Structures are given as C-alpha cells and as structure tokens.
Amino acid sequence: MSGARLKTLHKSFGHQEILKGIDLTIEPGSFTVLLGPSGCGKSTTLRILAGLETQTSGEVWIGHRDVSALEPRERDVAMVFQNYALYPNMTIARNMGFGLKARKTPAAEIRTRVTEAARMLGITELLGRYPRQLSGGQQQRVAIGRAIVRQPNLFLFDEPLSNLDAKLRVEMRTELLRLHRDLAATTIYVTHDQEEAMTMADRIVVMNAGQIEQIGRPDEIYFAPVSLMVAGFVGSPAMNLIDGRISTGAVETAIGRLEAKADAPAGCGIVLGIRPDDLFFPDSLEAVDQALVLDCHVEFIELLGARGIVTLRNGDTRLRGVFEERYLGRFAEGEQVRLALSRHRLHVFDRSSGRRLALAHAAPA
Amino acid sequence: MHLRFRLILPLAAVLAAIMVYPLAFSGWISVHDYRLDRIDDVAFEGIGNYAFILTNPPFWNALTNTVVFVFGAVSIELALGLGLALLLRRMVHLPNTARAILLAPMFITPIAVGLMFRFLLNSEFGVIPHYLAALGIEVDWFGPDLALFSLILIDVWQWTPFMVLMFLAGLEALPKAPFEAARVDGASSWLTFRHLTLPMLRSVILVALIIRALDAFKVFEYVYAITRGGPGDSTETILFYIYKTGFRFFRLGEAASMAFVLVAVVLVLVIALYVAMRRRPGQAP
Numbered sequence: 001m002s003g004a005r006l007k008t009l010h011k012s013f014g015h016q017e018i019l020k021g022i023d024l025t026i027e028p029g030s031f032t033v034l035l036g037p038s039g040c041g042k043s044t045t046l047r048i049l050a051g052l053e054t055q056t057s058g059e060v061w062i063g064h065r066d067v068s069a070l071e072p073r074e075r076d077v078a079m080v081f082q083n084y085a086l087y088p089n090m091t092i093a094r095n096m097g098f099g100l101k102a103r104k105t106p107a108a109e110i111r112t113r114v115t116e117a118a119r120m121l122g123i124t125e126l127l128g129r130y131p132r133q134l135s136g137g138q139q140q141r142v143a144i145g146r147a148i149v150r151q152p153n154l155f156l157f158d159e160p161l162s163n164l165d166a167k168l169r170v171e172m173r174t175e176l177l178r179l180h181r182d183l184a185a186t187t188i189y190v191t192h193d194q195e196e197a198m199t200m201a202d203r204i205v206v207m208n209a210g211q212i213e214q215i216g217r218p219d220e221i222y223f224a225p226v227s228l229m230v231a232g233f234v235g236s237p238a239m240n241l242i243d244g245r246i247s248t249g250a251v252e253t254a255i256g257r258l259e260a261k262a263d264a265p266a267g268c269g270i271v272l273g274i275r276p277d278d279l280f281f282p283d284s285l286e287a288v289d290q291a292l293v294l295d296c297h298v299e300f301i302e303l304l305g306a307r308g309i310v311t312l313r314n315g316d317t318r319l320r321g322v323f324e325e326r327y328l329g330r331f332a333e334g335e336q337v338r339l340a341l342s343r344h345r346l347h348v349f350d351r352s353s354g355r356r357l358a359l360a361h362a363a364p365a
Numbered sequence: 366m367h368l369r370f371r372l373i374l375p376l377a378a379v380l381a382a383i384m385v386y387p388l389a390f391s392g393w394i395s396v397h398d399y400r401l402d403r404i405d406d407v408a409f410e411g412i413g414n415y416a417f418i419l420t421n422p423p424f425w426n427a428l429t430n431t432v433v434f435v436f437g438a439v440s441i442e443l444a445l446g447l448g449l450a451l452l453l454r455r456m457v458h459l460p461n462t463a464r465a466i467l468l469a470p471m472f473i474t475p476i477a478v479g480l481m482f483r484f485l486l487n488s489e490f491g492v493i494p495h496y497l498a499a500l501g502i503e504v505d506w507f508g509p510d511l512a513l514f515s516l517i518l519i520d521v522w523q524w525t526p527f528m529v530l531m532f533l534a535g536l537e538a539l540p541k542a543p544f545e546a547a548r549v550d551g552a553s554s555w556l557t558f559r560h561l562t563l564p565m566l567r568s569v570i571l572v573a574l575i576i577r578a579l580d581a582f583k584v585f586e587y588v589y590a591i592t593r594g595g596p597g598d599s600t601e602t603i604l605f606y607i608y609k610t611g612f613r614f615f616r617l618g619e620a621a622s623m624a625f626v627l628v629a630v631v632l633v634l635v636i637a638l639y640v641a642m643r644r645r646p647g648q649a650p
Contacts, residue, residue: 050549051548051549052545072548072551073548073551073552073553077549078549081542081545081546084542085540085542085546087547087560087561088540088565089560089565089567098552098560099549099550099552101556102547102550102552102556103551146546146550
C-alpha cells in the first residue's frame with residue numbers, strides 16, 4: 001500500500017495555466033476526494049498522477065518513488081474513467097484481464113483473479129459478454145473490476161459515477177465504499193458532486209481555478225469552510241450569503257447587526273454565510289446562543305419528504321432554510337415567521353479576499 | 366398511372382438506356398458468336414463461348430496474373446498504408462504538409478502514371494536503372510521475371526495514399542479513452558496495436574480492401590501504357606485480355622463471356638469480404 005505526493009505541480013496548456021502549484025500528500029489507505037467545479041483542474045491533477053498528462057513543472061511521488069518522468073505503465077496505478085473506457089472488441093473477462101496480460105501474468109492466475117474480482121462485484125455471469133451488451137451500471141462495474149484485478153498501488157477514479165442515473169449512483173457509492181474498506185487501497189477520487197464527496201471521503205481536497213482551496217475531513221469542509229468559494233460550493237441547498245461590513249465592535253449586515261468582533265479593520269466589506277440548516281425557531285435555541293432574531297416573510301415551501309426547503313425574505317434579502325417535517329407546519333406561504341441565528345453557526349468572510357474571518361462574540365448581556 | 370410512377374419514369378428510362386440495355390445486350394452477345402468483322406452473320410452459341418474460354422489457357426493465364434496483381438498490390442498497400450497512417454498520426458512537425466505531399470500520387474491519372482514509370486524504369490535510358498547501375502545493381506524492371514512485380518509496385522506507389530487516407534480517417538475516429546485505459550493498464554505499443562487498434566479498425570480495413578481490390582481487378586492503364594501484356598503474356602491481365610479479344614481481334618462474343626466470368630469472380634470476393642465485415646465480435650453469428 002502506498003501513498004502519493006504532489007509537489008508544487010504546475011500545468012499549462014499553451015498560455016492557459018490549468019494548475020498553479022498543487023501541493024498534496026495522500027496518506028496510504030486513505031480515500032481522498034478531489035472536489036471542485038468543472039475546469040478547476042481536478043481531472044488534470046488525476047491524469048498527471050496517472051501519467052496520462054505530463055506536468056509542466058513539479059514532482060509526482062508514488063510511495064517512495066519519484067515517478068514524475070515515468071510512463072503510466074511504470075507507475076502501477078489503476079484508473080476508472082468517467083465513460084468507462086472499456087475495450088469494445090474484448091469480452092468482459094478479457095477486458096478485466098488485459099492489464100494482467102500486459103504484465104505477462106500466467107493465464108491461470110489471470111483467470112483466478114478475474115473470477116474473484118467478478119464475484120466481488122457480482123458480474124460473474126457477464127464475463128463472456130461484450131461491453132456493448134451491458135448497461136451503463138454494469139459497464140461501470142466492469143471498469144472497477146478491471147482496476148481491482150491489478151491490485152495496484154493507487155486507485156484513481158475520474159468522475160466514475162456521473163454517467164449513471166441518480167438511484168444507481170447512490171448504490172454504486174455504497175459499493176465503492178465497501179470495496180475500499182475490503183481492499184484498504186489508497187484511492188483518489190475526482191468529482192464535482194459535493195454530496196458524493198461528503199459521503200465517501202476520508203479527506204476532501206477542494207480545488208478552484210487550479211489551486212487547492214481547502215483540505216480537510218468532510219465535517220471540517222462543511223462546518224468550517226476556509227473561503228467563500230468552499231462555503232458556496234459545498235452544501236445543498238447552497239449557503240445563504242449576505243453582504244455586510246465591519247463597524248466598531250459589530251458586524252453590520254442587511255439582515256441586522258451582529259454584536260461580534262471580526263478579525264478585520266472597521267469598514268472592511270464582508271460576506272455573512274448562514275447554512276440553510278442553521279436557521280432556528282427562537283424557542284429551540286438557548287437565549288445565550290441567539291446571535292440575531294429575524295422576522296421573515298415566507299415565500300415558498302418545497303417539500304422534499306422528511307424535510308422541506310423554505311424560501312424566506314427579510315427586507316430585501318432572500319434566505320433559504322431547510323427544516324424537518326415537524327417544523328414545516330409552522331410555516332405558511334405569505335405569512336410572517338420569527339427565526340433566530342445561532343452564534344456558533346455563523347461564517348464571516350472577507351469580501352475582497354474571500355478568506356474566512358474569525359469571529360469573537362461580545363459577552364451576552 | 367399514378368403520379369409517383371410517372372415521376373420516376375425519366376430516371377427509369379435513363380437507367381434502362383445506359384445500364385439495363387447494355388448489360389442485357391452483352392449477355393446476349395456472350396451466348397452468340399458475335400464478331401465485329403462479321404456483324405451480319407451471328408450464330409447462337411449457347412454456352413459455347415463459356416466452354417471455350419474456361420478451357421482456354423491464355424484466359425487462365427490472364428486471370429492468374431490479375432489475381433497475383435490484386436493480391437500482391439492490395440496486401441502491400443494495406444501494410445504500407447497502415448504503417449504510414451500510424452506514423453503520420455505521431456508526426457509533430459508539419460503533419461499537414463506531409464499528408465498533402467503523400468496524397469499527391471492519387472491525383473494523377475493512371476495512364477500518365479503508366480507513361481511516367483515507363484520512362485523512369487526503362488532499362489536503357491530510365492533514370493532509376495541508371496542510378497541503380499551506379500550502385501552496381503542491374504535490374505531489368507520490365508523483363509519476363511519482374512514485369513508483373515513492377516506493375517504491382519507502380520500500383521502501390523499510386524494507391525497506397527488512398528489506404529493512408531482511409532486509415533487516418535479511421536484512426537482519428539477511434540475513441541481515445543480505451544487507449545488511455547490501455548496505457549494505464551500497462552500495455553506495450555505492440556500489444557495495444559494488436560489487441561485494440563487493429564480490431565477496432567476492422568471495418569475500415571475491410572472497406573478499404575473491398576474498394577482497392579475492386580479497383581485493382583480493373584487494372585488496364587499500366588499494362589496498356591507500359592507492357593501491352595508482355596514480355597510474352599507475363600503481364601496480360603484479364604481486362605487487357607478482354608480488350609484485346611474484343612477490340613483487336615473483334616471476337617466480342619468471347620470477350621463478353623469473359624467479362625461475365627470476371628463479374629462472377631469479383632462478386633465472390635466482394636461477398637466474402639462483406640460477410641467478414643458483418644461478422645463483428647459481440648454479435649450473434
């Protein structure tokens with residue numbers, strides 16, 4: 001089992017700089033997710049790790065080897081592609097065994113390992129078929145099977161689930177996690193789906209515009225986003241972002257004045273972030289924790305099942321809140337409602353740099 | 366008559382005049398003793414012409430020469446074309462210029478190519494034998510042993526670019542992802558070529574083979590421009606023999622029957638290639 005390391009990785013295509021210095025250490029056995037909007041460089045990072053692209057500068061280490069200049073086949077990694085990339089002219093069994101054949105593994109051993117991997121993935125009865133006779137979900141299993149028979153140093157997944165329908169995606173997510181637990185293999189997984197990232201990762205690497213924004217456990221990324229970009233990208237529905245500015249000893253925003261000291265000079269423009277699940281009824285929040293009480297106008301209620309999304313308006317500011325079903329009865333479209341914010345669940349960001357600002361609340365009166 | 370039938374009438378008439386009538390007429394000729402020098406004395410022969418040509422050694426010689434020519438030329442063109450296409454794909458500098466230059470021979474009319482090589486390879490004042498002689502190599506390109514082979518080389522020179530064009534298009538249409546998967550899987554270039562490129566190019570290769578083989582069966586211009594079938598009958602191809610029989614010796618009945626035998630031979634070949642093309646892996650046979 002090996003880890004991997006990227007050292008000040010740069011990549012340009014022509015004049016366009018795709019990666020602007022990526023430094024990343026991947027622990028052996030971990031499940032790391034590279035998360036970011038399209039075009040942020042996450043796939044390029046993965047392809048450089050695989051050796052399919054060459055970095056403009058920087059180093060790639062796998063285990064204790066500098067593989068920066070090595071061909072993909074010398075790196076001993078396996079990759080699962082978004083469009084599966086199966087060999088159309090080969091049966092499933094030959095597809096899965098091709099990597100072993102390329103490494104001159106004896107035929108008997110190839111057969112054993114392919115059978116074993118097929119059993120793990122529940123695709124034994126497909127082994128004699130051809131890719132075009134399989135559904136998308138089955139093809140994806142084969143692609144995963146092709147990766148695991150190799151028993152490589154690293155597993156690389158490039159948005160493997162994005163071509164599947166929603167239900168299958170959730171199923172495969174569980175399956176991939178089970179495989180990861182069984183094989184305990186170092187896995188690097190690229191996705192733009194933050195839900196996938198939150199549910200699967202040991203560690204999330206949020207990327208934006210060729211740089212790493214934040215590295216952390218899923219809960220750290222969610223509860224303590226270091227930047228406006230991370231805060232806005234992670235979480236669904238997205239975090240409510242409200243403009244404001246610092247005044248002496250307080251933070252002034254469109255929805256009210258917070259008695260708190262932010263780590264920035266007075267007059268500095270800020271953005272206040274409130275997660276949709278961090279809107280509370282005043283009676284369910286201790287008075288000392290209440291940072292602000294808001295009178296809101298209820299615009300719409302969207303029921304999702306056990307939860308609902310409520311769109312609210314305070315003055316000119318629109319807020320979205322997520323409430324459990326038992327609270328939804330308290331809202332009626334067109335009516336007023338009083339809500340409170342918890343002082344422990346507020347995020348303040350510098351508007352110009354996007355960086356998170358520390359917030360020190362004034363002692364409660 | 367319904368309007369739609371009246372609308373296709375002109376086309377049907379043209380087709381009848383330029384295809385159906387000549388075909389039927391040549392079929393009629395082929396079962397008659399039809400000679401251009403005795404056009405008012407035509408006797409019904411039945412299968413007489415066919416029986417004669419099928420037992421006639423010069424006909425078999427011409428057919429054998431043609432098959433050797435087709436097989437030799439097309440297989441060299443296939444191998445060379447595929448190799449060049451693969452190399453051109455990897456070319457970094459001036460790839461488009463190289464492609465354009467490489468395609469040039471295809472645009473020359475075959476009779477001109479024949480004349481060109483007749484001078485280039487002439488054993489007495491040809492430029493190629495001259496320089497080969499300077500290297501101590503004496504070759505009589507149009508001697509009895511080499512003449513057919515020389516014609517094959519000329520065909521290769523002119524028509525390999527066509528193969529290159531087909532294979533370049535085929536290679537460019539292949540999906541990239543399986544090849545990246547093969548690189549990560551650790552496959553060597555040879556393994557990738559043997560197990561991915563070649564099988565995935567299968568239908569393009571078969572189409573190219575059909576087109577080129579059909580075309581090569583019709584070889585006439587090089588023979589007419591250079592060897593006239595000689596020395597002896599060593600380069601007499603089937604089309605040249607048919608031309609000779611029909612238009613030099615005026616025995617059109619015999620010529621027509623040979624043309625029909627040629628059609629049968631070509632048809633068998635085309636059907637065989639077509640069946641091979643339809644039988645793709647992963648489909649019920």
